[in-house]
Amino acid sequence: MATDRTLAIVDNGAYTIKAGVVGEQDGQPRIVPNCLAKLKGGRAWLVADELDRAHNYAGLYYRLPFEKGILVDWDVERMVWERLFSSNVLKCEPTNTWLWLTEPCLNLPNVQAAYDQVIFEEFEFDGYSRQTGNCRPATTQTMKTMTMTIIIMMPVGTTSTSSSSSSSSIDDERDCVLVVDIGYSSTQAIPFLHGQMILNAIRRLNVGGKFLTNHLKEMISFRQWNMMDETYLVNQIKETCCYVSADLYADLRICREDPRSNPIVQAYVLPDFVNTHQGYVKQVLWMNNERFTVPEALFHPSDIGMPQAGLAELIHQAVQATPEALHALLYANIVVVGGSAQYPGLCDRLSAELRQLVPADYAVRLAMPDEPATFAWQGMHDYVKRCSMSQMKEEMIVTRADYQEEGASVHMRRRRRRCRLGTGTTSV
The missing domain is CATH 3.30.420.40 (ATPase, nucleotide binding domain)
Structure with a gap:
């Protein structure tokens, strides 16, 4: 250009x-x-x-x-x-x-x-x-250029598959897509049809990266060290240690075991920001069930006193607000993006919970870009590169x-x- x-x-x-x-x-x-x-x-x-x-x-x-x-x-x-x-x-x-x-x-x-x-x-x-943010990426032409990890759960009664793979080709059905944006301030489910938002079907959950960081600060400060003023450090701990549990109650049982043989427990060494390169008195933060109970707020916000639907229910509500003819396409074309979407196990857990809410004859397919935090920027960049200056001036x-x-x-x-x-x- x-x-x-x-x-x-x-x-x-x-x-x-x-x-x-x-x-x-x-x-x-x-x-x-x-x-x-x-x-x-x-x-x-x-x-x-x-x-x-x-x-x-x-x-x-x-x-x-x-x-x-x-x-x-x-x-x-x-x-x-x-x-x-x-x-x-x-x-x-x-x-x-x-x-x-x-x-x-x-x-x-x-x-x-x-x-x-x-x-x-x-x-x-x-x-x-x-x-x-996600208006330009939510188009077939843009998403065909992105490499994504895809999880597919087939309709009940067919050969059941729940697989994770890497794909760079997206079907034309992606003209109908549901973008789940797990951001810093909130989580939103946004249905798109031919790259256009379906405004009356957008749903929001007031849990995002900031909320989870503050929640972890309170848990650590109550149980171990006072870290209410250490937002930067706690955010690093969250990004390093936290994951989404596939079986919450099984992991809680494991957390009761001896920490020396407990596979969930991690020792996070706190920096002193002065002489860490020369040796120091080690201050250790023990991360046990905090590793998965913090992201759990995305799926069950009512557990911490927030009367809102969890992530799977949020998606279900957004789809139900669209015409019935779009339901099967939206469930089969869910894209999870945002900086707070990078917890290990999130897509597997979300697909399993969605399968319980979605009609048995619908397939559930989730995709996550390799870089979910930059999804919106990459989509706009690819769109602008394809446009002429006159087209951009006329349309945008x-x-x-x-x-x-x-x-x-x-x-x-x-x-x-x-x-x-x-x-x-x-x-x-």
Whole structure:
């Protein structure tokens, strides 16, 4: 795609930003924290990727722009974006750049208007498109290019198979797909038909990566060490040790055994952030049933006092809200994505629980990309590479001149026009 205009893609997640420029970085995004952080006893804020260069993560104080999945602190987000678009990260000049930016599913209108104002009036981008994160990847053409691990459970009464394999080809039935996004702030089940969201069938569970990290902090602080101020460290422990149990009660019985012979127990050595390379007094955090009871909140949130449906029930509710003719296709085309979807055993457990809820004559098929955290960015990147500049401007991009002429509602009018043409979101 020959052009002198830069095309930047930013998946603006609540925990990390996945960003890159089309034609650079070998098609892989740069991942930076979407936050400000201050070291214990320090005065200066670390912005975005500066956090990766910190040597002492003890007692970090965070400021996050997102709250419950909605962008609420624009002062923080401006500082993060200034760093992101600078010569330190993306090296792009906004006045000569078209920006593809993700927004939360079912975003609030006043927040959408704030996006437009900041992008056009403060950063002065030449043009941009605001997209729901998984809208572009949820198309047949895009998903055919992705390598995924697939688990298939055949209808009851046929030859029963529950297999895991790697595949790079997706059937044309993927025009009807259910995306399960297990993110930082929440978990959402989003049905798509021909790349269009079925709005009235979207379902949300208020359990995500942030909730699970906080839950683990409370468990560890109550049982062993006080780690309520160690968000960074506990998040690393969660990502290193936790998994989804295939049989919860069997694993709980094992956890009662002697820790010396217990295969579940892991000893996590806590860093002192000073002299770890020279030897130290070892502080050990023993991870026993915490390893699987924390992710269990995704499947049974009522166990910790949250009156909501679990992950399998969430998917079932989303499918039931669509026309009956789509049910079999949606159950057979479930894609699990998001940074919090990477727990070992999650897809196996989810497929087993779904099999109990789905009618016996329907197949259940789950797929997970090799890199579920960057699924949205990769989908938009592949889509943009296939489009011409004129096609993007006609279908997606709102230029700064359009914004200045038509005002803050220009994105909404363009989206309504695409819906009439059959290329936008829909409600069936």
